[in-house]
Amino acid sequence: MNNSIQNNQLSVKYFGKLFVSLFFISVLSVSCGSGSDGGISSGTSAPTGVSKGVITKTDASSVSVNGVDFNTGNSSVTIDDQPGSQDDLEVGMVVSVNGRIDDNSNTGEAEHIEFEEEIQGPIDSIDAVNNSLVVLGRTVILDGATRIVDENGSPLTFSDLLENDMLEVSGLIFTDDTIQATYIKKKFDLFFDDLSEVELKGTIKMLDVVAKTFFISNQAIDYNGSVQFEDMLESDLTDGLFVEVEGTRNSSGILKARKIEEEDDRLHNNENTKIEIEAIVTAFTSSTSFSLSGQAVTTNANTRFEGGAPDDIALNVRLEVEGRMNPSGVLVATKIKFHGNRIKMEADVENINAANNTVTLFAQAVLINGATKMKDDSSSHKGNFLFSDISPGDRLKIKAYLSNGVIIATHLEREDPSFEVKLQGPVDMVSDPDLKILSVTVVTNGSTAFESRSENNITASDFFSQISTGVSVKVEGSLFSGDIVAEEIKIED
Structure with a gap:
């Protein structure tokens, strides 16, 4: 085939797809009107948008993606570029849902659902x-x-x-x-x-x-x-x-x-379109400029964070981001939710299980897998730092998340020795003046400094009145008989 013919075919295909896209947008505009962001069930129109993520629930007339329950009664479905149906959609599939999203009720009306296997x-x-x-x-x-x-x-x-x-x-x-x-x-x-x-x-x-x-x-x-x-x-x-x-x-x-x-995984939508996406950070400049599977994201002073903080954003971290597109095609995040409970550990290695690819800190097994980014920041500065280079007694700094009871490391750094230990994670149990994080007992006393979410010093009484099971807490202190004696303790979310 010569270049002229190939270019003509490409032009026909491009403009054909453009026509279909414009037609779809016009249908959405007519069906959604120019109403407010009110609830769908009340008869007012919710804004058009797209939600891309993992299906967590599905039945004969709905799917749930990124915490939104979409009614699929009037939606079309494509499976690997072929016409499909609601029956083809299954829990676990990563899909894109185009339609209307109601922020007030976490419900939506799906117009089109697309699935492509990886x-x-x-x-x-x-x-x-x-x-x-x-x-x-x-x-x-x-x-x-x-x-x-x-x-x-x-x-x-x-x-x-x-x-x-x-x-x-x-x-x-x-x-x-x-x-x-x-x-x-x-x-x-x-x-x-x-x-x-x-x-x-x-x-x-x-x-x-x-x-x-x-x-x-x-x-x-x-x-x-x-x-x-x-x-x-x-x-x-x-x-x-x-x-x-x-x-x-x-x-x-x-x-x-x-x-x-x-292929282009970026979300091509009109300016100010409502976007919800669950993906992994694949490019990172700073906590205000990064990409999720090729989609550029920015944050600002109004961005809300759940289950983590801005400095937890890094390569290979799994996030759910909500926001709207700006004129440059960048997703301006209004909310960022970290997948799973965010965990940080800094302590000496107690045990290594090469068969299971785990290291133990604070009596907790941490899984190291192929996606874990490893680095040697100790005075040894070993290049190409591998799991096999870790030894009992090594000081490790780990960022991880909790998935179905398993602690999975996203980042692991070997550090120089230190007597201080650090642990951040969800609270398991509260029994003033003590608490448990990941089953690790944290002991507070008269020397412990307490901080609020806004990093203000507070009393022990105020601290314990503000925490409960599931709240993320960060503690720094010393390890004694398996317990952490807290020197500083802070509420993180």
Whole structure:
């Protein structure tokens, strides 16, 4: 196909999609009118918006995403670019919901729901220690919240997955293209070289325009021969471009591309559109400038934080962000919620379990997985700091979150020795003058300094009157017989 024909086809496709998008926006405008942000049930129109995140609940006429219950009675559904239905939507899938959102009642009216799997292909290898898989060269991490089913929707466990099983995977993406799986479907079909259809999303690297090959993660891709380029030209291929590739994989492990499509996970919506998105921080400049899966986000003095603070925002942290688009396509956050209870630990390693990839601090096992960012800030300054480099007695500084009772580290730094320990997390129990954080007893006394949420000094009586189970508290002090004797203690949320 010559460039002139290819450009004409691209133009037709582009303007066709533009027409559909404009038509959809006009339908939303007519159906939603120019009403206030009042409740949907009262007859007034809620603002149009989009909510992208994990389905937490679904039934015959609704889905719940990012804490909003959407009525789906009048919505259309697409599954991997094909027409679908409400019956195709399952808990754990990452979806985008376009429609109306009522802030007052956390309800909405869905106009359109879109689901696209992140990857479809055979299991290359299984790591039972780290609860992870490799599928088409991409690492897939599972945790207690990952939903695994067969094609009938029957629940499965990690042990039911075998090498060469065909999977469909949905989830959230870390900076290194690792997938935090939220939903996995094990297909009944067996995988066959050169026959089974596979799909892979990711960032192009090691592009060779002469050999017509590139890599996504560790999967080699060959685009020689008849390849359909969608929403792009072959000449648009470049390192760093995010694409979806469809094709087959041969016995040498090379994916022979049949179709390559440029993907863009940014939310293309009109200025001031209501946005709700759950994703992982994939680019970070500061707590006021970062990106969630390619969508630029900014915060300001009016942004509210739940379950964490601005300095908890970092690469690979999972967030739910609400806000509105500004004229530059940047999401201005009005609220940021941290996924799971935010935990910070600073203490000496008590135990290491290499089989489970955990370290123990404060008698609590902390899971180190493929997404944990590790750094040696001690005087040793060891480059390429690995789990195997950690020894009992090492001083570690850990940022983590609590997921289904498991403490999962997002960041781990080795520090120089110190007698002081630090712990931040949700309160388990309050018994003035003591409390428990993550089952660790914290002892306060006449020498303890107490601080409020606004960092003002308060009395012990005021402090204990303001905390309860689930409230996040930060304590600094010394460790004595497994208890923390508090020197300073502060309410964090």
